[in-house]
Structures are given as structure tokens and as C-alpha cells.
Amino acid sequence: MKPRQILVNILLLAVFAGLGxxxxxxxxxxxxxxxxxxxxxxxTTYEAYEAILVTVDGEGEPLYLVEGDRGAATIAGKKHVILVEELDIDDNVVKSHKVSFSNKEMKGNVVxxxxxxxxxxxxxxxPLK
Structure with missing residues (x-):
């Protein structure tokens, strides 16, 4: 093999490794x-919401959480958008909050x-205690 061909093969290998x-x-x-x-x-004390729907990255079924509840979601990628919809007594949306966050901002796996x-x-x- 010529030195030039060896160099090209090494570069291709590095590109594929980086892509992987x-x-x-x-x-x-x-x-x-x-x-x-x-x-x-x-x-200052911030009270829990009486009832909310939580959607992460616009995917999957929304989580229905009442005061003191905990739900689970799976996220993929580095940046995420969480949509929190406050519900009234008839489960109608009263107010919506949309917040972006990245994995680097997270201190643990509980939000x-x-x-x-x-x-x-x-x-x-x-972090989960």
C-alpha cells in the first residue's frame, strides 16, 4: 500500500469512529x-399543582399528575422541551408552561x-434519594 492510501484509510476510519x-x-x-x-x-414556598398534564418533547402519552405524584418518562438527545398544563376541576387546561432544558443543566434524574x-x-x- 502506498503512504497516501494508508493516510486516506486512517482518515476514513477516524471519520466513521467519530460519527459512531x-x-x-x-x-x-x-x-x-x-x-x-x-x-x-x-x-418562599411554591405549592404543588392540584392537577397537571406533563408532556416531554411532544412525544408519548402525557403524564397526569396530581399534587404529590411522580411519573416516569424517557428522554433521548441533549435538549428537551417540557410542557406543563395546569388543569381545573373539570380537567380543562387553565394555563400552559413550556420550558426548555438540556442534559447538562440536570443535576440528577428527578425533575x-x-x-x-x-x-x-x-x-x-x-438525584433520586
């Missing part, structure tokens, strides 16, 4: 838990929607 690593990272799925729990920050929709207060994501 990129596809693995982008397509990797994570299981997260979504909480609807009361939250306190700097002396509490109460601090998340109130301006991403510290503690919106934490």
Missing part, C-alpha cells in the same frame, strides 16, 4: 422521574416541575 460516537451520544435515552411536589426557595416552571429555581433537578 456522535450518533451514540445523540440517540442515548435516559429515564427520568417527574415530580409534582411543593418546593421552598429562599423563604420537579414546580420550581422548573417558576424560572428554573435551583433544585428543579436532583
Amino acid at each position: 460516537i456522535y450518533c451514540y451520544n445523540v440517540g442515548k435515552a435516559y429515564d427520568i422521574l417527574i415530580d409534582n411536589a411543593a418546593f421552598s426557595h429562599e423563604g 420537579n416541575v414546580v420550581p422548573l416552571v417558576n424560572g428554573k429555581l435551583p433544585g428543579w433537578s436532583y
